[in-house]
Amino acid sequence: PSTAPKSLKGKHPSDGNLTVGIKQANNLKAMDLGGTSDPYVKVHIGPDKSKTFETKVFKSTLNPTFNEQFTFQVRCSLTLATLDLPITNLFDFNRFSKHEIIGEIRVQLCNVDWNHVIEEWQDLAEPAKFEEENLGEICFSLRYVPTAAKLTVVILESNPGLLHPYVKVQLALDKRKWRKKKTSVKKKTLNPYYNESFTFDVSFEQIQVSRVNLVISVWDHDALTRNDAMGKIFLGCDATGNQLRHWADMLSNPRRPVAQWHSLLTAEQVNSTLVLKRKIPLQNKLPFLGGPPT
Numbered sequence: 518p519s520t521a522p523k524s525l526k527g528k529h530p531s532d533g534n535l536t537v538g539i540k541q542a543n544n545l546k547a548m549d550l551g552g553t554s555d556p557y558v559k560v561h562i563g564p565d566k567s568k569t570f571e572t573k574v575f576k577s578t579l580n581p582t583f584n585e586q587f588t589f590q591v592r593c594s595l596t597l598a599t600l601d602l603p604i605t606n607l608f609d610f611n612r613f614s615k616h617e618i619i620g621e622i623r624v625q626l627c628n629v630d631w632n633h634v635i636e637e638w639q640d641l642a643e644p645a646k647f648e649e650e651n652l653g654e655i656c657f658s659l660r661y662v663p664t665a666a667k668l669t670v671v672i673l674e675s676n677p678g679l680l681h682p683y684v685k686v687q688l689a690l691d692k693r694k695w696r697k698k699k700t701s702v703k704k705k706t707l708n709p710y711y712n713e714s715f716t717f718d719v720s721f722e723q724i725q726v727s728r729v730n731l732v733i734s735v736w737d738h739d740a741l742t743r744n745d746a747m748g749k750i751f752l753g754c755d756a757t758g759n760q761l762r763h764w765a766d767m768l769s770n771p772r773r774p775v776a777q778w779h780s781l782l783t784a785e786q787v788n789s790t791l792v793l794k795r796k797i798p799l800q801n802k803l804p805f806l807g808g809p810p811t
Contacts, residue, residue, distance in 0.1 A: 655675040
């Protein structure tokens, strides 16, 4: 069977820190037609998944060596819980379709000896489907042209399960809301196709010093309350996992569109990681912005 190790280490629960180490995996299930997989691991605590970490992707292997560590801040009550925590999910990466889950590992924190580092192998189990909160997916492409200082986002399609969906694209600079655009509303369709392009003026200096983040959110035009998006993700200097990989691929391939599917997260998950302030003040006094927002 497919196996993957985990290591847990931390002080007494009152310390509030739990370190999860993802070491390696052996004999994974082949998910691709070529008899291999592109595995990566997601680690999170609790059913709310408010903080999720991801390892890098290993291409074309069934025996990846990750050697990555992630530290969570946990409440004392969680360490006494009978829930299986944390939950470690192992996925197969695919740029143009939904990432398939290979298996998962669960740990009961109430059984952890906090005086010792735990390092062991465990067989991967079938994922608990009731844990999955499917908010749908979205496909878009990114293209950056350094010489023209242009960032182009093309919203291609999505499947959020909303009746009248539309997409907002927001650019943030230095953690402040900067520029925002949105697609047209697609009436009475659960699988909208947009193919709508938006271009932002972003200098290479702003990209190079990691000051820019891109927030993409899906909304329902007929929602009774519009305080929060129905699904959301962000890419850029503060992103992780697949979102960071997409952003890095864009920068590695200037002038070429790079498309990818992404699983939507809850607004709470994104907002807890990327805390944006109000819009940039005194925009007419900031010459590098390239004019007022659109």
